[in-house]
Amino acid sequence: MSENQSTQNTSSSTDKTAADLSSIDAVVIGAGFGGMYALHSLRESGLSVRVFDAAAGIGGTWWWNRYPGARVDFPGGPFYCYTFSEQLIQEWDWAETQPDQSSVLAYLNHVADKFDLRRNIQLNTHVESAVFDSTSQRWTIQTNQSETVSAQYLICALGTLSAANRPEIPGMETFTGQCYHTGQWPSDPVDFTGKRVGIIGTGSSGIQAIPLIAEAADQLTVFQRTPQFTIPSGNQPIDPALVQEARQDWPAMRQRMMKSPLGAPYTVSSLSAKDHTAEQRQAKYEQQWRKGSLGILFETYHDVLTNKESNAELAEFIRCKIRETVHDPLVAEKLLPNYHLGTKRQVLDNDYYATYNRDNVNLIDLRTNPILSINPTSISTKNSTTDSLDQHPLDMLILATGYDAITGAIQRLDPKGLDGISLSAQWSERFSTYLGMTIPNFPNLFMIHGPESPSVLFNMPLGAELQSDWIRDCIQHLKDNHQNTITASADAATAWSKEVENIASQTLYADTESWYTGANIPGKHRQFAVYLGGPAYYSKLADIAANDYPGFGLQPTDLK
């Protein structure tokens, strides 16, 4: 029997029609990589599942991020994809090592069709509230379609970078031209021809978009607050030999991925930078720079992200590349980053620095020339050299200003748990999860890529599969043992948060202002939001399941 057939046969018995929605086993919020696989996995185990997504199509991040230049920035190869289905691996051909947004969306649509996912996905539906009812021990979910759904389990696959950050700049609402956030890009093509475009933000999104907008627009003004290190993406056609190797023994390849720190079958260098001479190190950096992608961070020396000296030398190597590439030394100077390389989310680019050699591109350094206001047809900045006001006339404004990352989406949902406690109240000072998937006082609520899980620093499709399967097995355990709810204990969550923090403190990540620490959002407290222990996380999950779920409280089905 084919995988498709097996899926259809299993799930038809448990399928719920729209009319039947009042009571269902599981609601999944989000139809991106995580939510789609959670649906597949839970449905295969015989549960009735409904997925809600506010977008008009499936794909999550890959639905919304249609800005020019959006493409995968995971280490090259055919590995940023689902890994659970060997048939899918055999049949889907990726063209490039860093597929663009439309290719990833095409892939996800193929997956949705192949595994017949659409019949349980309700689009254009925003979940407005999720409240745990302590009497029925179920979640009540309300949508903007005036539906109320009762579900035993709530799976939040909300995305780590989905709560857009729209900065509060005086006069923002007065701008009369077109204005787009990169993460809420319109489906209709955006035409830059003949336009004076301004872009605020030089993170991954800005750096991917800037070279292409510069080519298409009349003028581009880049408003940069913090320069970022970026590395050539090295995007190229997929190596057929690598695909062949992966297809020949996919289970072995998948095992390699699961054991590697990033969830991709690449080996982290066993050398310290101290093992080589300065000349040898420069040769290694140069070789990796030419190759492109993240090899320069992970395949050169293992201590780049933990040792300040190793990090500083490589950072200076990249600064030299910026000075070499950008013709105007004053512009080059403004582009030089000053933080530990790799401790903000590493950006990969296509001709980013060279874009500043174009006559139609202007770089405004907001550290010396801050924005004073946004006006109907311009942005005003303060010129700190002349102490005057500079006006930048604009027809279009792009906000590449990022996200309230990792915790933002679930805090905006603000579920209510036991005794009506709201997540925002519980996390008002610090967030704390158990295993990055569950939260004390929130029974039967599971997060995919939640705070304090490996999430954005592991291969995200693979991570979502492993977490979803753990959730599926946990639910099966509850059923087998006549238990109705599972809730993380406060002690277990406190210990987990400490472990996450301890691991981060052994690296240079925690020293840097980044969205990993919440520093990009005004007023957000600083706390490292990613479990940096890599594959050890998944071994822990397996151990917890094998040992009857220590750290959790289980409540039996019969409440009376």
Ligand code: NAP
């Ligand atoms: P980001 O990395 O958070 O960058 C946001 C940019 O906006 C920063 O340069 C930030 O400056 C600037 N900014 C924010 N508020 C501002 C304000 N009030 N005034 C001036 N500048 C302001 O966001 P992003 O570029 O959207 O990327 C977020 C993450 O999404 C990435 O790190 C990556 O993980 C993911 N992503 C992935 C891909 C991919 O896989 N292909 C593509 C795009 C994004 P400061 O640095 O000074 O705060």
